[in-house]
Amino acid sequence: MRHTGQEYIAGVLAGNRRMVAKAITLVESSRAEDRLLAREVLAGLMPHTGGALRVGISGPPGAGKSTFIEVFGLYLIEQGLRVGVLAVDPSSRRSGGSILGDKTRMARLTGSRQAFIRPSPAGESLGGVARCTRESQLILEAAGYEIILIETVGVGQSETLVAGMVDLFVLMALPNAGDELQGMKRGIMELADLVLVNKSDGAFVDAAQRTAGGIESALRLLHGGSVGWDPEVMTISAAEGRGLAEVWSLFSRFREGMTASGALAYKRQEQARAWMWDLVRDGLTQRFMAHVQVKDILQGLELRVVAGEVTAVVAAELLLDRFTDGGGADGL
Numbered sequence: 001m002r003h004t005g006q007e008y009i010a011g012v013l014a015g016n017r018r019m020v021a022k023a024i025t026l027v028e029s030s031r032a033e034d035r036l037l038a039r040e041v042l043a044g045l046m047p048h049t050g051g052a053l054r055v056g057i058s059g060p061p062g063a064g065k066s067t068f069i070e071v072f073g074l075y076l077i078e079q080g081l082r083v084g085v086l087a088v089d090p091s092s093r094r095s096g097g098s099i100l101g102d103k104t105r106m107a108r109l110t111g112s113r114q115a116f117i118r119p120s121p122a123g124e125s126l127g128g129v130a131r132c133t134r135e136s137q138l139i140l141e142a143a144g145y146e147i148i149l150i151e152t153v154g155v156g157q158s159e160t161l162v163a164g165m166v167d168l169f170v171l172m173a174l175p176n177a178g179d180e181l182q183g184m185k186r187g188i189m190e191l192a193d194l195v196l197v198n199k200s201d202g203a204f205v206d207a208a209q210r211t212a213g214g215i216e217s218a219l220r221l222l223h224g225g226s227v228g229w230d231p232e233v234m235t236i237s238a239a240e241g242r243g244l245a246e247v248w249s250l251f252s253r254f255r256e257g258m259t260a261s262g263a264l265a266y267k268r269q270e271q272a273r274a275w276m277w278d279l280v281r282d283g284l285t286q287r288f289m290a291h292v293q294v295k296d297i298l299q300g301l302e303l304r305v306v307a308g309e310v311t312a313v314v315a316a317e318l319l320l321d322r323f324t325d326g327g328g329a330d331g332l
């Protein structure tokens with residue numbers, strides 16, 4: 001049965017898990033009628049959002065992100081909090097599976113009534129995944145989830161997207177004394193508000209300390225992280241559940257400090273502004289590609305550009321003219 005916008009809104013605000021799941025399915029749909037309904041639902045929920053701490057977690061495969069999210073999520077629940085977990089996983093398109101896709105990986109957290117875990121939507125472009133994740137985040141906030149953890153796998157573009165939708169961005173690293181930055185690109189290190197060197201247990205404790213020291217020096221030179229916050233480095237062991245209270249206390253310190261200084265409000269305002277422009281750009285591209293007059297000549301023109309018969313500049317101008325006045329001089 002199809003629900004009305006009001007039913008979605010009331011269900012989500014009441015924290016009804018089934019309605020939360022359905023509302024996320026709704027925003028994941030790209031059908032025109034679903035988009036219209038999703039817009040109504042999101043507008044109704046909007047005044048009830050913004051209360052959660054939004055955290056992005058990234059790092060190379062095998063760093064222990066899933067293990068950490070499971071134990072940290074359970075720790076937060078013990079503190080009386082409700083936790084939402086989302087993923088931005090561009091690889092889910094190809095493999096069909098995804099981070100979080102396999103629920104056995106976070107079995108205990110998945111089983112908790114205080115947690116809501118949603119894998120990355122499949123079959124979407126990275127921009128599409130980002131849109132769904134942003135909208136799902138709003139739904140979870142309106143439903144009363146107080147901490148939203150957004151996991152992403154380290155492939156560059158997805159980190160930048162996630163960093164653009166969260167308050168605090170965490171990078172997870174492995175103890176590896178020989179290569180303290182572990183091939184992490186400078187641009188990604190610059191996004192980090194906190195670097196967690198995981199697996200600081202057993203034989204890895206010393207290596208983890210050395211890695212943390214190396215990363216600390218690198219961070220000092222980078223001057224990265226959120227405006228108004230100096231990035232920090234900590235060693236933890238997700239497997240042994242060590243460091244969870246310290247991570248939570250850092251999150252709280254981040255939120256309090258950034259709220260008091262106004263930096264968090266400013267960051268969110270700028271994120272909203274950038275999000276709007278992302279949507280305008282995406283929408284324009286979609287409309288451009290679907291424009292009849294543009295479609296008429298697009299393919300042929302592209303081939304002529306590739307063949308060197310028409311310059312890119314002339315071709316682009318011609319296409320844009322067609323788009324804006326539906327005609328344009330065909331002076332080729």
Ligand SMILES: Nc1nc2c(ncn2[C@@H]2O[C@H](COP(=O)(O)OP(=O)(O)OP(=O)(O)O)[C@@H](O)[C@H]2O)c(=O)[nH]1
Nearest residue numbers: 060061062063064065066067099198199237238239
């Ligand atoms: N020794 C040790 N092993 C850990 C720790 N955390 C995770 N692991 C192990 O490291 C492996 C990878 O952990 P995951 O949590 O799946 O890592 P991930 O970063 O989510 O990996 P991807 O989803 O592939 O990106 C698993 O075998 C974990 O059991 C830790 O703190 N100490």
